[in-house]
Amino acid sequence: MLTLVVGAAASGKSACAESLVLRSSVWPRVYIATMEPLDSECRARIQRHRTMRADSGFETVECYTGLSAVKVPYGCAALLECMGNLCANELYSPHGSGDGAEEAVLRGIDRLLPQCRELVIVSNEVFSGGSRFEGDTIRYLRLLASINRELAARADQVWEIVCGLPVCHKGGAGDAF
Amino acid sequence: MIFITGPLFSGKRAFARMLLDCGEESFAARAVWDVQDLAAGCEDLEALAEALSEKDAVIATEIGGGVVPMDPAERSAREAAGRLSCLLAQRAETVVRVFCGIPAVLKGTLP
Numbered sequence: 001m002l003t004l005v006v007g008a009a010a011s012g013k014s015a016c017a018e019s020l021v022l023r024s025s026v027w028p029r030v031y032i033a034t035m036e037p038l039d040s041e042c043r044a045r046i047q048r049h050r051t052m053r054a055d056s057g058f059e060t061v062e063c064y065t066g067l068s069a070v071k072v073p074y075g076c077a078a079l080l081e082c083m084g085n086l087c088a089n090e091l092y093s094p095h096g097s098g099d100g101a102e103e104a105v106l107r108g109i110d111r112l113l114p115q116c117r118e119l120v121i122v123s124n125e126v127f128s129g130g131s132r133f134e135g136d137t138i139r140y141l142r143l144l145a146s147i148n149r150e151l152a153a154r155a156d157q158v159w160e161i162v163c164g165l166p167v168c169h170k171g172g173a174g175d176a177f
Numbered sequence: 178m179i180f181i182t183g184p185l186f187s188g189k190r191a192f193a194r195m196l197l198d199c200g201e202e203s204f205a206a207r208a209v210w211d212v213q214d215l216a217a218g219c220e221d222l223e224a225l226a227e228a229l230s231e232k233d234a235v236i237a238t239e240i241g242g243g244v245v246p247m248d249p250a251e252r253s254a255r256e257a258a259g260r261l262s263c264l265l266a267q268r269a270e271t272v273v274r275v276f277c278g279i280p281a282v283l284k285g286t287l288p
Contacts (some may be wrong), residue, residue, distance in 0.1 A: 003193065006276075006277060008242075009218040055249060068285060072234035078276075125184065127187060127239075128184045128240065128241070128242025129241075129257075130185075130243055131185050131211070131213060131214070141185060142186060145184075145185065145186030145187065148277045149186075149187070149188050151277070152276075152277035152278050152279055153278060158277060158279060167266065169279045169281060171275055
């Protein structure tokens with residue numbers, strides 16, 4: 001099953017996504033981490049998330065680019081966090097696929113999905129703060145929005161997290177959380 | 178009139194085209210989009226909303242969700258866009274918000 005969890009900065013989307021994995025009772029649990037520890041701010045953020053899931057028994061797999069190369073134990077519950085980072089890395093990292101970013105990410109999802117019994121993907125809502133952007137910004141926004149739409153179309157469940165509260169856009173049962 | 182809103186690149190226009198079920202040319206005549214850009218500097222938002230309501234579908238991108246812009250012109254443009262959306266939603270029989278390509282009806286029912 002594929003679940004997409006989308007929310008704004010600090011909306012509580014990570015905690016909601018993690019609780020979806022925990023409630024599924026599927027083992028093993030794999031956390032696919034996409035944030036590269038480039039500076040102290042990134043490292044602090046990574047540490048905060050590591051602490052958050054310290055007791056949940058996740059095994060961490062790092063993937064900054066090239067999702068299609070990721071191998072997880074067959075039948076696991078995987079939590080990929082977050083698509084906003086993965087897209088930025090694919091676009092701008094020297095190891096990324098640049099103009100082929102969308103294809104690379106979607107191919108990665110297509111490879112990952114059959115390996116997982118549960119796949120929860122965390123993505124970012126960054127699209128309500130204006131419409132007049134240029135250059136690298138609009139390029140990034142187009143990519144992430146397109147990926148979000150593609151994921152939402154494939155997903156069994158789509159949740160938007162608002163102030164820590166889940167709003168269901170697709171397929172959610174009342175007892176999902 | 179059906180008013181369609183939602184974040185940038187969320188699939189609003191694709192949804193409207195599906196709803197109106199018409200070709201490119203006919204769609205351009207029956208629908209209007211990016212109306213948030215028409216609000217900036219508009220003297221009479223009520224009249225603008227009234228005129229736009231003649232269309233079968235009116236589409237606006239949500240742009241008020243970021244921090245308050247430093248630039249006064251951007252600030253007032255953003256205000257006007259938000260107010261225009263409220264006026265359009267009042268006049269619409271149906272209001273839909275499209276999120277990641279998924280429509281949610283906020284008012285009325287889909288035709």
